[in-house]
Amino acid sequence: MRNVLFIISGPSGAGKGTLVKGLMEKRPDLFLSVSVTTRSPRPGEKEGEAYYFVTKEEFERRIADGEFLEYNNHFENYYGTRLADVKRELKKHSVILEIEPCGGFKAAERVKRAGEYAVVLIMITPPSLLALEERIRHRGKETEEQMRERRERVAFELAQAEKYDYTILNDDLETATAELIAIVDKETNKD
Numbered sequence: 530m531r532n533v534l535f536i537i538s539g540p541s542g543a544g545k546g547t548l549v550k551g552l553m554e555k556r557p558d559l560f561l562s563v564s565v566t567t568r569s570p571r572p573g574e575k576e577g578e579a580y581y582f583v584t585k586e587e588f589e590r591r592i593a594d595g596e597f598l599e600y601n602n603h604f605e606n607y608y609g610t611r612l613a614d615v616k617r618e619l620k621k622h623s624v625i626l627e628i629e630p631c632g633g634f635k636a637a638e639r640v641k642r643a644g645e646y647a648v649v650l651i652m653i654t655p656p657s658l659l660a661l662e663e664r665i666r667h668r669g670k671e672t673e674e675q676m677r678e679r680r681e682r683v684a685f686e687l688a689q690a691e692k693y694d695y696t697i698l699n700d701d702l703e704t705a706t707a708e709l710i711a712i713v714d715k716e717t718n719k720d
């Protein structure tokens with residue numbers, strides 16, 4: 530067994546969250562990192578579970594303090610991964626970061642450079658862009674402009690898949706979850 534930093538990305542609406550939940554049920558030994566964000570909590574999101582919610586000023590202070598392994602400004606909000614959490618937890622078990630590709634590459638770079646832990650990048654893709662748009666439309670009250678920005682963002686994120694170690698097509702939830710678990714099992718079982 531080895532401790533691996535898994536970076537899981539995919540456009541919002543691709544079903545990342547559900548797949549990761551399925552993975553965590555099967556592999557409760559993994560640590561799912563909780564990010565810090567300046568965006569407002571969505572209904573049902575609890576402090577310290579979905580995210581640590583902070584103000585922009587607080588986030589910027591933390592950037593200056595070097596708190597983050599990586600951070601990014603995404604849809605006008607900051608999102609960041611706490612370095613101390615990842616360092617502490619990687620000593621004990623594998624760690625999952627559910628983050629977008631720019632931050633993912635930064636985190637991967639830094640951890641690989643330190644040379645102590647393996648990094649595995651996994652991209653989750655939606656079955657079709659049309660299906661993705663449907664899901665996003667159902668989810669919220671997005672304006673046409675916001676939808677256009679999202680579409681560009683999705684195209685950008687999917688274009689990063691070739692730099693990922695694995696890509697999982699999420700057209701069937703059960704199959705995709707099984708695939709994710711198999712990848713994690715395989716990678717953590719290496720010496």
Ligand code: 5GP
Pocket residue numbers: 538539540541564565568599600601603608609610627628629631632633
């Ligand atoms: P949401 O606002 O829908 O929860 O997340 C928006 C995007 O931010 C998602 O693509 C999510 O993976 C990404 N994200 C969440 N936490 C982090 C983080 O700590 N760092 C980076 N770079 N992206 C994050």
